[in-house]
Amino acid sequence: MSWEQFPVYAIASLICWGFGAAFAWREKRPAAVYAFTLVGLATFFAFILGLWISLERPPMRTMGETRLWYSFFLPLAGIITYSRWKYKWILTFSTVLSLVFICINIFKPEIHNKTLMPALQSPWFAPHVIVYMFAYALLGAAAVMAVYLLWIKKKPAEEKEMQLCDNLVNVGLSFMTLGMLFGALWAKEAWGHYWSWDPKETWAAATWIGYLCYIHFRMHRRGEIRVALVGLLVCFVLLQMCWYGINYLPAAQGVSVHTYNLN
Incomplete structure (x- = not known):
């Protein structure tokens, strides 16, 4: 897995999250909300896991890599909040904000470093x-x-x-x-x-x-x-x-x- 493949996984995830957010506004489609959101999360995490394996370290060192986790955790926090309190707008918010961080990672990735200094190997x-x-x-x-x-x-x-x-x-x-x-x-x-x-x-x-x-x-x-x-x-x-x-x-x-x- 490499960063060149990131836009494909990111776009697929965003499409799923977008559908999940849209269904959240429809009272009778909770199953679709969870299905689309979770598929998007699984797709995005598949890229993180693949990158983790290819780098042979957790992708957490550069700013681009930490934004990668933030982009993943926003929809995760959104679906947890939706599940607990049924706030309809939370998935729309999490998707839009995740889109912002994904776009930053595409146009200003800051992903150059592949090594992990000793202090980060704990x-x-x-x-x-x-x-x-x-x-x-x-x-x-x-x-x-x-x-x-x-x-x-x-x-x-x-x-x-x-x-x-x-x-x-x-x-x-x-x-x-x-x-x-x-x-x-x-x-x-x-x-x-x-x-x-x-x-x-x-x-x-x-x-x-x-x-x-x-x-x-x-x-x-x-x-x-x-x-x-x-x-x-x-x-x-x-x-x-x-x-x-x-x-x-x-x-x-x-x-x-x-x-x-x-x-």
């Missing part, structure tokens, strides 16, 4: 990245919902709509916490310590605290919906800094052990 590295990407997908959905409620919807947000944001953040933060635990175990094995306040780790802690503050704010100030939504977007900005913004900070150049994906 068995904790793969679960750390996979769990984090799933958390990012859920928290990304919460951020899009916040944008919709703040600036697109003409009426004030309802409590049931805020419950969607709360549910996504609760589950997303849970997976983020698990990902941080895996990351600490990886760091211990690779560098001899669980946490060193590396620039990446500092932004990860800031992101985790930010979402925790959102949860506590919603518990005690449920009536202040607009403030909560703005806070949710601030948290998402912190998440972007933690994910890839750290690579462009002068303070991290030559210091952070997490800037390897630019090599």
Whole structure:
């Protein structure tokens, strides 16, 4: 499997996800929703697995490879959310956002590196990245919902709509916490310590605290919906800094052990 085959698998997956999203708006076709979405996920994962085998390492080092996982986990998070809460729009959102990341990977792949440095050969590295990407997908959905409620919807947000944001953040933060635990175990094995306040780790802690503050704010100030939504977007900005913004900070150049994906 090679990156030259990626557009074929990606387009086939997007077609399936598109049909799944379309059927989600039709009340009497839940079986079609699951069938098309799962076939799309299986097709996309087949490419990831094939690439994994051909590279002889998990495809998680370069930015292009991490976007590959994000493109996969968005529809997965979408179908799980749809299954649990039956939000019709969630599959449309996940498909469109996955399309964006797939297009970036096609036109600006950033996939050049085939080697895996020693620090990334730990068995904790793969679960750390996979769990984090799933958390990012859920928290990304919460951020899009916040944008919709703040600036697109003409009426004030309802409590049931805020419950969607709360549910996504609760589950997303849970997976983020698990990902941080895996990351600490990886760091211990690779560098001899669980946490060193590396620039990446500092932004990860800031992101985790930010979402925790959102949860506590919603518990005690449920009536202040607009403030909560703005806070949710601030948290998402912190998440972007933690994910890839750290690579462009002068303070991290030559210091952070997490800037390897630019090599």
